[in-house]
Amino acid sequence: MGNKIRLGIIYGGKTSEHEVSLLTALSIMKAVDKNKYEVQPIYVQMDGTWLKGGPIADQVLESVNVLRLDGGVSPSSNDQEKQGQITHVGNQSLVGKPANVMSIHQEVDVIFPVIHGPNGEDGTVQGLLELAGIPYVGTGVMASAVGMDKLMMKNVFAQAGLDQVQYMGFLRSQIERDVASVMNQIEQKLGYPCFVKPANMGSSVGITKAKDRDDLRRALELACKFDRRIIVEEFIKAREVEIGVLGNEELHTSVIGEVIAAKEFYDYEAKYKGGGTDLKIPADLPQQVADRIAEMAKTAFQALDGSGLSRVDFFYDEENDRVVINEVNTMPGFTPFSMYPMLFAEAGIPYAELIDRLVQLGLERYEEKQRNIVAAEELE
Ligand SMILES: Nc1ncnc2c1ncn2[C@@H]1O[C@H](COP(=O)(O)OP(=O)(O)O)[C@@H](O)[C@H]1O
Ligand SMILES: [Mg+2]
Structure with a gap:
């Protein structure tokens, strides 16, 4: 017991990929060598509040069932195992203790943050862990932030000489001010079909393949609901x-x-x-x-x-x-x-x-x- 690595797992998060994160956390908790690690689950709820403690792990099991994430991504032989474990579904209220990240460093040796998307994969959680002085798994603040922003990322790749599709960046305010002009620019440089994406999302949320001008207008509108920075790409x-x-x-x-x-x-x-x-x-x-x-x-x-x-x-x-x-x-x-x-x-x-x-x-x-x-x- 004494020499075990206390591994905190931060999961959930205020993001559209909350559900996927639960499944990831659950998988890690199940897989780690219990002789080597003592797992401390830290759950970030959809409303942004943090919970910690043993019961949270069990509740992850329940939550995952609600999500029905048992489709195509996993080979069928494992569906059974997953489903067999998880029975109760409901509007359960979580009973973990409120977690304070600035004091969590006393309880863990290292944290594996497995929150996807904005407020998790974008350097914010990583920044918190840096401030709290907690070692953590994975990408640091800068790379997380740049990697989350499709426009910034593409600019960095261009600088590194990596081949990419043609792209253009727009601000929401620019689109709202004069969508016709934005669409003209896109038509001139990229043509149809083109891909319209919020710069800061993941899991294809808010992304549209636009085939004509009407599509494009709707696509821009949709993307603007998710972010103030929009990227439009040539189709490949x-x-x-x-x-x-x-x-x-x-x-x-x-x-x-x-x-x-x-x-x-x-x-x-x-x-x-x-x-x-x-x-x-x-x-x-x-x-x-x-x-x-x-x-x-x-x-x-x-x-x-x-x-x-x-x-x-x-x-x-x-x-x-x-x-x-x-x-x-x-x-x-x-x-x-x-x-x-x-x-x-x-x-x-x-x-x-x-x-x-x-x-x-x-x-x-x-x-x-x-x-x-x-x-x-x-x-x-
Ligand atoms: N420029 C493009 N040309 C063709 N297909 C694209 C293009 N951009 C995205 N796609 C399709 O849309 C999917 C999601 O886009 P992507 O940029 O990978 O967003 P996400 O971060 O949500 O995964 C891709 O996996 C691909 O199928
Ligand atoms: Mg992708």
Whole structure:
């Protein structure tokens, strides 16, 4: 007991990806080696309040059932296990203790934040943990923030010389002031179809493929509901392939996986509720294309100054033998049946070991940071 690593898991969050986070947290809690780790669940409710304590873990089980996340993303052999465990559904009230993050450092050695999307994957939670002086797993403040903002991320990738689709950025105020002019600019530079996205979301929320001017107007309106920064991209007809990166400064890449979406694009439903999406691991690619993807993924990771983990998503246009980067996810889906863990399982690192490695990387990064002196006076 004495030498166990006290592993805090922060999950839930004030985000549209709340549900997915519960499933991730549950998976991690189940998978970690109990001889090595003592898990402290820390649940951020939809209203932003924090709860901690043992009962919370059980309540996660219940919540997950409410979500019906047992579709396509997981192989059927595991559905049974998942469903068998979870029986009660209801409007349960959580009975954990209120958690104060500034005092949580006394109760944990390291935290694995598994909140996806805004207010979690965007550097805010990471900033809180930095302030509280708690080592944590995964991406730091800057890379999280940049990785969450599709516009900023694309600007950084451009700087790093990574090939991408053409894109344009707009402010909500600009769109609201003169949507006709915005649409003209888009038509001139990108044409149809084009993709309209809120800069700061995830899981395809608020994203539309616009096929004509009417579509475009509606797409802009929708995206503006989610964010004040909007990105519009040229459409690319291509295969969607993804790769995992693991490490801080010395980087490992996983095998490459392919997402084969039955629907028009890989949207929220397809991602988390099944809907005929297939993950093909490993993707069937010529070796030189695979090598190029691995190199580009490392370049992207370094361009953001990532740490711990990221899943890097690409479009592969077979006809033109072109690989373009789509995005980096600094807190990718992380259940055992999510792409990132499956890619590393295929590469020889099973789920529990992957968690182990990530915790170590988090602790190492914290140590590395301790080497920085704060004031010049500390110099001898
Ligand atoms: N420029 C594009 N051309 C073609 N398809 C796209 C383009 N941008 C996005 N998509 C489709 O929409 C999906 C979601 O877009 P993405 O930018 O990855 O958002 P999210 O962060 O929500 O995953 C992609 O997986 C892909 O299927
Ligand atoms: Mg994506």
